[in-house]
Amino acid sequence: MRKPSASVRPVAPPRPGSAPGAEAAEVDARYGLDPVFEPGQDPRQRPLDAAVEIECPYCWQTYQSSVDLTLGAQAWVEDCQHCCHPIAVAVEVIDDGRSAQVSAERLGG
Template sequence: MDLQPEVSVQCPYCWETIDLLLDASAGTQEYIEDCSVCCRPIIVHVSFLYDEPEVWVEPEMD
């Protein structure tokens, strides 16, 4: 199992594809990552099912 899998997600604000480096040792997690293109805060959800990372993102709500 790759402990730092890299995944590509689409920014929910600017729709650019950005790469995220995950920390598999942290397991299922949720954190905020600033988009590398538009710098807006993206809520990143990660779960590890069958050792494969499943990632989805959503915009931060006011």
């Protein structure tokens, strides 16, 4: 008896110069899939909040705090994570939300 032969199709290598995103789009279109969000693929995307370093005006220790850069200029009172004194923190958003300038002062002057 003769065994049925399995047909083997060679897998084509990726086309030179084809972008990985284009290959994923072709697969999505071929199988009717919804596009998948890939973090970090869009250069216009940036995190909503950023870590900023604050230097305490009382004990001069630095610590990190988070700030939402989409809100623009902000001011709040925060306790130092080292000495627990209240600090008046002000943030000025620079470069359309890509960076921030932070100032920390003693509360009340």
